Amino acid sequence: MPIRNSEGSVTVSIVSHGHTSLLPGLIEDLSRCPEIADIILTRNIPEPDHGRWSQKRLTVLDNTRPKGFGANHNTAFLRVRTPFFLVLNPDVRLCDNPFPVLMSCMNDEQVGLCAPAVVAPHGSLEDSARRFPSILGLAMKACGIHDGRLRFSLGDPPRSAPWVAGMFMLVRGKDFSSIGGFDEGFYLYYEDVDLCTRLWRSGRRVMLCPDACVVHAARRASRHDPRHMRWHAASMSRYFLKHALRPGLPRIP
Numbered sequence: 315m316p317i318r319n320s321e322g323s324v325t326v327s328i329v330s331h332g333h334t335s336l337l338p339g340l341i342e343d344l345s346r347c348p349e350i351a352d353i354i355l356t357r358n359i360p361e362p363d364h365g366r367w368s369q370k371r372l373t374v375l376d377n378t379r380p381k382g383f384g385a386n387h388n389t390a391f392l393r394v395r396t397p398f399f400l401v402l403n404p405d406v407r408l409c410d411n412p413f414p415v416l417m418s419c420m421n422d423e424q425v426g427l428c429a430p431a432v433v434a435p436h437g438s439l440e441d442s443a444r445r446f447p448s449i450l451g452l453a454m455k456a457c458g459i460h461d462g463r464l465r466f467s468l469g470d471p472p473r474s475a476p477w478v479a480g481m482f483m484l485v486r487g488k489d490f491s492s493i494g495g496f497d498e499g500f501y502l503y504y505e506d507v508d509l510c511t512r513l514w515r516s517g518r519r520v521m522l523c524p525d526a527c528v529v530h531a532a533r534r535a536s537r538h539d540p541r542h543m544r545w546h547a548a549s550m551s552r553y554f555l556k557h558a559l560r561p562g563l564p565r566i567p
Contacts, residue, residue, distance in 0.1 A: 320417040322351040324484070326400045327390035329356045329383065333404035341372065343408040349417065354390040383480065384496025384505040391487075391495055399490055403481035405531045406432075412526035416484050419472050419523050426489035426518030427510065429478040430526035431468055439468070440530060442482075443475040443522045446563055447507060447553060470524040476514070476566050478522060480506030481530050489518050497556075502542070504549035511557050514564035 326344060330337060337355070344350050356375045373393065381389070387401050398420070412430045419428045432442035441463040464475055483506065493512045496505045510520045557563060 320413065321348045323396050323417075324349045324398045324400050324413065325352045325354065325390075325394045325396045326350060326402050327354050327356070327387045328402050328404050329358055329386040329390075330361060330404050331358045331380075332361060334361050336404050340402075340404060340407060345371070347408070347411045347413055349411075349413040351396045352393075354393055356386045356390060358386060382498060382501035382505075383503075384500055385498045388495040388498065391490065394487055397487055399485050399487045401480055401483040401485070403530065406481055407529045409527065409529060412523075412528060413484075415523050415526035419521050420484070420486065422519070424517070424519050425486070425521050426513045426516070427478070427483055427485040428472070428521040428523055429475075429482050429484065430528050431466070431522070431524040432479070432481060432530045433468075433527055435529055435531050439466075440479075442479040442530075444477060444479075446476045446511065446558070447504075447550070448558055449554075464522065466522065466524045468524055468527055472521050472523045472525070474566050475510075475520050475522040476564075477507045477510035478520060480509075482528055483509070485509075485513075486518075489513060489516070492516065499552060500549045502545045502549065504546075504553045508553055508556065511564065514566070519567075 328337070328340070341353060344353055351371065353372045354375065355372060356377065358377050358380045360376075375390070377386075391399055416428050416430065419425055429442065432440040434440055441461065443464040443466070444462045445464070447462070466473065493509075493516055497508050500508060513520055
């Protein structure tokens with residue numbers, strides 16, 4: 315059934331890990347979007363309160379101990395009462411309201427998840443949509459042949475994507491629930507790849523909508539922080555054992 319009125323149909327989940335300075339601007343961006351019903355902010359580590367966060371649509375959860383990316387968003391999803399669930403990084407900003415475009419894509423009931431294009435603060439496209447990881451793909455990336463990203467331009471029509479990055483994922487709540495949400499065995503990294511893979515396997519589609527975009531100030535911590543590098547390597551291994559080393563990865567139309 316077409317989405318005739320998307321006002322108040324999205325619950326947003328944001329996990330903060332010391333991102334106090336970034337949150338007021340993002341929450342203000344979201345407050346201007348009528349599609350947003352509720353914002354659930356999870357503070358993964360102790361942080362000071364900030365008065366500009368106060369608004370009736372905001373729920374703040376404080377963890378007694380840090381959790382992984384998927385575990386935090388799964389916990390937030392337990393509070394969702396809207397048809398759509400948005401997984402959103404705290405270092406994202408909205409230039410314009412991307413939701414009319416994304417909701418139009420979601421009119422297709424076969425679409426379980428969609429995402430906008432993502433640009434860096436200086437305006438270049440980020441590699442937010444990629445092909446499924448594979449041994450051959452990793453070898454090609456290491457040799458500088460191809461890094462697996464999908465090629466597209468801002469303003470292109472919606473297209474299928476094997477997977478989209480977890481900084482902004484708008485997912486249909488019933489589909490997220492039907493596949494069990496995020497696999498909490500991924501502490502950080504590759505949980506977005508795994509979620510998209512399982513949605514495709516369940517018969518749902520993952521879509522990229524380049525005619526909507528958001529801005530992301532990526533930190534790329536896995537490239538220089540030993541702890542993040544270990545998490546990245548562990549998550550990659552888990553994904554390959556779970557999906558890539560077994561036959562039958564979804565064929566993307």
